[in-house]
Amino acid sequence: MSVLRVGGILLATIVVQLTVFVDVRAFGVAPELLALVAVLAGFLAGPERGATVAFVAGLLWDVWLPTPLGLAAMAFATVAFAVGSIGAGLFHDSRLQISGLAVFGTAAAVIAYALLGELVGQRGMVDLELLRIAAIAGLLNGILAPLMIRPLRWALHVPASTRLPAPTRP
Amino acid sequence: MALAQRTGRSRHRLILLALTAITLLTVDLNGFGPIEAAQRILRDSVQPITSLASTAVSPVGDAWNSVFNYGDLEAENAALRAELEELRGAAIRGEADTETLRRLLEATELPYVGDIETVTATVVRGAVGNFDDHLITIDKGSRQGLEPGMAVVTAAGMVGRVDEVTNATARVRLLSDASLFIGTRLVSTDAVGLGHAAPGDGGTFVIDRGINWPDTDDPSLLPELGSAVVTSAESRYPADIPIGRIAAVERVDDVLMEVTVELANRISDLQFVTVLLTETPESFPLDDVVPAPTVGLGLDPDLLDPATESDE
Numbered sequence: 001m002s003v004l005r006v007g008g009i010l011l012a013t014i015v016v017q018l019t020v021f022v023d024v025r026a027f028g029v030a031p032e033l034l035a036l037v038a039v040l041a042g043f044l045a046g047p048e049r050g051a052t053v054a055f056v057a058g059l060l061w062d063v064w065l066p067t068p069l070g071l072a073a074m075a076f077a078t079v080a081f082a083v084g085s086i087g088a089g090l091f092h093d094s095r096l097q098i099s100g101l102a103v104f105g106t107a108a109a110v111i112a113y114a115l116l117g118e119l120v121g122q123r124g125m126v127d128l129e130l131l132r133i134a135a136i137a138g139l140l141n142g143i144l145a146p147l148m149i150r151p152l153r154w155a156l157h158v159p160a161s162t163r164l165p166a167p168t169r170p
Numbered sequence: 171m172a173l174a175q176r177t178g179r180s181r182h183r184l185i186l187l188a189l190t191a192i193t194l195l196t197v198d199l200n201g202f203g204p205i206e207a208a209q210r211i212l213r214d215s216v217q218p219i220t221s222l223a224s225t226a227v228s229p230v231g232d233a234w235n236s237v238f239n240y241g242d243l244e245a246e247n248a249a250l251r252a253e254l255e256e257l258r259g260a261a262i263r264g265e266a267d268t269e270t271l272r273r274l275l276e277a278t279e280l281p282y283v284g285d286i287e288t289v290t291a292t293v294v295r296g297a298v299g300n301f302d303d304h305l306i307t308i309d310k311g312s313r314q315g316l317e318p319g320m321a322v323v324t325a326a327g328m329v330g331r332v333d334e335v336t337n338a339t340a341r342v343r344l345l346s347d348a349s350l351f352i353g354t355r356l357v358s359t360d361a362v363g364l365g366h367a368a369p370g371d372g373g374t375f376v377i378d379r380g381i382n383w384p385d386t387d388d389p390s391l392l393p394e395l396g397s398a399v400v401t402s403a404e405s406r407y408p409a410d411i412p413i414g415r416i417a418a419v420e421r422v423d424d425v426l427m428e429v430t431v432e433l434a435n436r437i438s439d440l441q442f443v444t445v446l447l448t449e450t451p452e453s454f455p456l457d458d459v460v461p462a463p464t465v466g467l468g469l470d471p472d473l474l475d476p477a478t479e480s481d482e
Contacts, residue, residue, distance in 0.1 A: 015219055068199050120199065
């Protein structure tokens with residue numbers, strides 16, 4: 001993994017999120033690009049490296065969010081760890097399955113972020129609206145996942161159709 | 171064996187990351203200066219890139235909005251047309267020409283501002299995430315003298331308050347946020363109360379704390395429908411900033427009065443705003459103010475926050 005490459009991808013992602021997806025929203029919901037990076041990093045690089053990349057992605061996103069620093073970082077790292085540990089055994093490296101993984105992973109990351117937010121005293125994050133946001137953001141990320149996977153492979157030095165095997169119990 | 175070792179290492183890494191996140195959360199929630207400064211520096215560093223990128227990709231956003239928000243634009247046009255026709259009718263009848271002109275002049279000159287120094291800013295972006303609908307970012311920051319807590323207005327009246335400031339930008343919490351409480355005064359009765367946006371309806375403001383229902387059922391003691399609501403002199407913001415007009419008055423729990431206010435501003439559609447460069451009293455907490463449910467007339471509702479009391 002090249003730190004510079006990952007840094008470059010994260011910077012480009014945050015710029016796109018802060019410019020394009022401020023206006024371009026579906027039913028008022030924007031895709032969660034940093035969550036997408038986190039989920040795909042978990043899938044491609046495994047639970048250890050993936051969780052680290054996801055943590056940094058979340059930390060970067062936290063800087064622009066009104067919630068306390070560390071909230072998205074924790075949510076994204078946890079989801080990336082889960083994706084790297086469990087998802088690798090369930091999903092294969094096909095476009096459709098990567099999109100499916102992005103849908104569920106993003107929804108999980110959004111819900112985890114909101115739940116953690118409520119836990120640290122951020123009001124009004126957990127309600128029925130949360131499910132709508134998680135579902136739409138997940139679907140949008142599912143559409144964008146095939147576009148994001150190639151730059152992430154390049155940044156994480158993971159060739160196509162190869163990634164770390166899922167860690168399993170001996 | 172190797173797999174088991176890797177699983178254990180992964181778990182250790184996750185625990186380490188979780189502990190780091192918890193530490194960051196704790197220090198950030200306590201307002202640890204260096205963490206805030208680091209965030210400001212990062213936001214300022216990326217600002218020129220996002221500014222440039224915004225200009226480059228703005229046609230994408232415009233195209234998207236013109237395709238997918240066409241219905242909203244149509245509704246907005248219809249509302250504006252109706253408003254225009256109403257104004258034309260009034261002009262023809264010649265009943266309020268002078269008053270209309272006076273109001274127009276007042277609206278363009280921010281009459282309620284008085285001698286307060288102001289800074290006009292452009293809204294550079296709305297919500298960035300999916301949980302911050304009530305925040306906008308403006309292109310002026312601490313370099314122009316902005317500080318957290320300052321009132322943000324347009325010619326029509328109050329828009330919100332400055333929440334966070336970097337060198338080049340500031341984040342504004344809009345009045346449509348139901349957790350933002352404002353000390354208000356009803357012009358027709360001089361009653362002072364505490365209001366906030368109605369949850370789920372950012373265009374409506376509700377004053378539900380601090381104003382008691384009159385002891386007698388004399389309708390003349392009730393605030394007049396359509397009369398103005400402004401910021402109270404004792405609130406953290408300058409006095410007499412317009413908030414809106416009274417749309418309904420209701421009795422709640424036999425004691426309290428709930429006043430529904432139609433906001434003067436279209437909060438969802440802002441391009442330019444003005445920040446009033448007033449000094450924010452340090453004793454006012456910037457966190458959301460949740461006071462006791464009843465506040466006596468004439469009392470400063472903001473001062474009823476326990477954090478404020480302890481500060482004093």
